[in-house]
Amino acid sequence: MxxxxxxxxxxxxxxxxxxxxxxxxxxxxxxxxxxxxxxxxxxxxxxxxxxxxxxxxxxxxxxxxxxxxxxxxxxxxxxxxxxxxxxxxxxxxxxxxxxxxxxxxxxxxxxxxxxxxxAGTKPPSAAPATPAPSFCGMRHDPDSGAVYHEDEVLELTPREAALLRALLARPGHAIAKERLFELVFAGELDVQLEAIEVVAYRLRKRIAHTGAQLVTLRGLGYLLKAQG
The missing domain is CATH 3.40.50.2300 (Response regulator)
Incomplete structure (x- = not known):
């Protein structure tokens, strides 16, 4: 598009x-x-x-x-x-x-x-439809943006969902706080970088039951890994 x-x-x-x-x-x-x-x-x-x-x-x-x-x-x-x-x-x-x-x-x-x-325009699509990758039973729907755990929609705010989508794209890899801030708060003005910490704190509690753990890496950012 x-x-x-x-x-x-x-x-x-x-x-x-x-x-x-x-x-x-x-x-x-x-x-x-x-x-x-x-x-x-x-x-x-x-x-x-x-x-x-x-x-x-x-x-x-x-x-x-x-x-x-x-x-x-x-x-x-x-x-x-x-x-x-x-x-x-x-x-x-x-x-x-x-x-x-x-x-x-x-x-x-x-x-x-x-x-x-x-207007009759085909929605943007990166590639032919393929099953979304899953991590600890979680996957996101690229069309709706919703995140699922075991086929149940996770109740997330738009910011929490944006953060989780970014982390699910690279589980086990550290993603810089600045990069995540850009993805979560894109288009918003007068928001401080530290606001991403609040979103991460809330998301950590939302996904505690999934078997995934949101880890803070001081000076690096965040990563998503399996608990234990």
């Missing part, structure tokens, strides 16, 4: 690009309205992620001009302007969905997939 990201904040733009590309999306990113209007008709984008607070040309103007030019790509608005009036205005101009900042990356990805399905 091809994605056009219009976001003026460099850190947010880079973080979102990396996070979404890891999930199988092909992302083209621009920082302002004129660049968006120039690239949009040439990008073959299946979904557009559009920030409203852009320099020089407001995101609503970009959307209105794109629709007036006949561009019918589904548009998902991302913005810190979360009032009801802003949402209604965006939808009336031609937006298909609206997600206020800060947002959860899992929810963003789910909304992108939903818009792609509505």
């Amino acid at each position: 091809n994605l056009l990201l219009v976001e003026d904040d460099p850190a947010m733009r880079l973080s979102l690009t990396r996070s979404l590309e890891r999930r199988g999306l092909r992302v083209q990113a621009v920082a302002d309205g004129p660049a968006a209007l120039d690239l949009w008709p040439k990008s073959q984008a299946d979904v557009v992620l559009l920030d409203l607070s852009l320099p020089g040309m407001d995101g609503l103007d970009v959307l209105a001009r794109g629709r007036a030019a006949g561009l019918r790509t589904p548009v998902l608005i991302l913005t810190a302007r979360g009032t009801v009036g802003d949402r209604i205005l965006g939808l009336n101009v031609g937006a298909d969905d609206y997600l206020p900042k800060p947002f959860d990356l899992d929810e963003l990805f789910a909304r992108i997939q939903a818009l792609g399905r509505r």
